[in-house]
Amino acid sequence: MIYFLVYFRNYFKFKFCSYLNTKNIREHRIARVFLINFKDSMDLSKTKSGTAAVWAGEMQTFCEGATTPPVVNSVTFAYDDMDEWFDVAIGKREGHIYSRNTNPTVSVLEEKIRLLERAESATAFSTGMAAISNTLFSLLSPGDRVVSIKDSYGGVGKIFLEHLPRFNIDVQLCNTTDHERIEEEIDKGCKVLYLESPTNPTLKILDLKRLIKSAHDAGAIAVVDNTFATPINQNPITMGADLVVHSATKYLGGHSDVMGGLVCGNSNLVRNLFQFREINGASLHAASAYMLIRGMKTLELRVQRQNANALKIAHFLRNHPKVKEVFYPGIESHPGHDIAKEQMSGFGGVLSFSLHGGFNDVKQFLPRLTFAHLAASLGSVSTLVGPPKTTSHVEMTEAQRKRLGIPESLIRYSAGIENVEDLLDDLNNALSNI
Numbered sequence: 001m002i003y004f005l006v007y008f009r010n011y012f013k014f015k016f017c018s019y020l021n022t023k024n025i026r027e028h029r030i031a032r033v034f035l036i037n038f039k040d041s042m043d044l045s046k047t048k049s050g051t052a053a054v055w056a057g058e059m060q061t062f063c064e065g066a067t068t069p070p071v072v073n074s075v076t077f078a079y080d081d082m083d084e085w086f087d088v089a090i091g092k093r094e095g096h097i098y099s100r101n102t103n104p105t106v107s108v109l110e111e112k113i114r115l116l117e118r119a120e121s122a123t124a125f126s127t128g129m130a131a132i133s134n135t136l137f138s139l140l141s142p143g144d145r146v147v148s149i150k151d152s153y154g155g156v157g158k159i160f161l162e163h164l165p166r167f168n169i170d171v172q173l174c175n176t177t178d179h180e181r182i183e184e185e186i187d188k189g190c191k192v193l194y195l196e197s198p199t200n201p202t203l204k205i206l207d208l209k210r211l212i213k214s215a216h217d218a219g220a221i222a223v224v225d226n227t228f229a230t231p232i233n234q235n236p237i238t239m240g241a242d243l244v245v246h247s248a249t250k251y252l253g254g255h256s257d258v259m260g261g262l263v264c265g266n267s268n269l270v271r272n273l274f275q276f277r278e279i280n281g282a283s284l285h286a287a288s289a290y291m292l293i294r295g296m297k298t299l300e301l302r303v304q305r306q307n308a309n310a311l312k313i314a315h316f317l318r319n320h321p322k323v324k325e326v327f328y329p330g331i332e333s334h335p336g337h338d339i340a341k342e343q344m345s346g347f348g349g350v351l352s353f354s355l356h357g358g359f360n361d362v363k364q365f366l367p368r369l370t371f372a373h374l375a376a377s378l379g380s381v382s383t384l385v386g387p388p389k390t391t392s393h394v395e396m397t398e399a400q401r402k403r404l405g406i407p408e409s410l411i412r413y414s415a416g417i418e419n420v421e422d423l424l425d426d427l428n429n430a431l432s433n434i
């Protein structure tokens with residue numbers, strides 16, 4: 001008898017508990033759905049960049065309440081409900097199918113750049129060059145024409161000069177700051193206008209609003225590489241750009257430890273580009289996306305510091321007897337200063353300068369710097385320094401570099417977030433020893 005009573009008591013206790021558990025889990029799920037909806041419906045488009053950099057893409061409840069986005073390594077995503085699976089597969093309902101196409105961690109990153117650049121849509125790539133080449137190859141067809149500048153990023157120049165012509169695409173590269181000439185070429189008709197400002201390595205400035213307007217008048221699509229400026233200093237979309245491309249490897253990641261590329265802008269254009277990338281396969285890995293997400297949270301802080309460091313360093317170098325010329329749009333005498341002041345909210349962390357002596361002086365000077373990696377790339381928390389002759393423009397002849405206005409003794413200096421007093425001391429010591 002007692003045995004049966006205990007048995008029944010335990011039986012009912014078990015039943016009751018499992019009822020409670022199911023109920024809890026279900027309510028918990030409902031609560032989560034509500035939270036997601038509640039937070040997603042909050043409009044971040046009016047927030048300032050520092051807030052958007054932290055919160056964009058993260059206004060949702062992650063697994064178990066995690067406060068940072070999980071790295072979703074899963075290649076594939078499962079559905080119990082066939083109708084739901086089908087709806088997601090045909091894009092009728094949000095969700096993920098396969099990580100070459102979309103991935104939850106990568107989506108968080110895309111939302112960050114979308115908000116920071118004030119764009120309609122965004123899509124991510126494995127590198128900056130993947131973002132740019134996919135953009136160009138998805139927009140251009142044989143017989144089309146593209147207008148750009150001679151100072152675009154080295155890899156992009158190679159696409160223009162060596163690869164697009166193989167597909168019978170006409171490429172017109174203009175002298176970078178010759179706005180009249182660029183407009184003339186646009187007026188002759190083109191499918192794409194491809195711009196970059198400030199440029200590498202002499203920090204030339206283009207009047208983006210003016211050129212984008214010309215492109216639109218001619219029915220062309222305006223694409224801007226915003227890598228150097230970052231969305232903190234410049235938002236080409238607010239100046240009319242249709243697409244903005246980024247090497248996230250630089251400032252967005254910010255620590256020289258991850259590569260990535262991003263494109264954002266007009267929804268229709270981004271959708272086409274996304275579909276091209278889906279089958280082209282230059283997708284970003286979730287682990288890299290996480291590193292970029294983490295880097296981007298401090299983007300505003302870093303860029304503000306780098307703006308300030310570069311400006312002080314540019315002024316210091318301008319008054320140094322060993323320095324011949326300083327290229328930085330934040331200096332009043334820079335030919336693009338007025339336009340830069342108009343279209344940028346900071347002048348950026350990269351500057352370049354030439355020495356009175358030739359390349360031999362550069363060879364003596366650079367190894368004497370303590371707080372600088374002598375290395376390619378830019379936009380890292382640590383100062384990165386190198387001559388275009390051995391980095392970005394290594395494949396050119398001296399004559400080609402000269403034609404681009406790149407002096408033999410030019411040094412590109414990407415200011416890190418170090419204390420500027422230390423950077424100035426460092427530069428001063430190294431300069432006085434040559």
Ligand SMILES: *Cc1c(COP(=O)(O)O)cnc(C)c1O
Pocket residue numbers: 127128129130132153155196200225227228246247248249250259260261
């Ligand atoms: C570095 C860079 C690129 C290429 O990006 P990767 O991530 O190295 O492929 C494109 N444009 C600009 C302005 C760059 O500085």
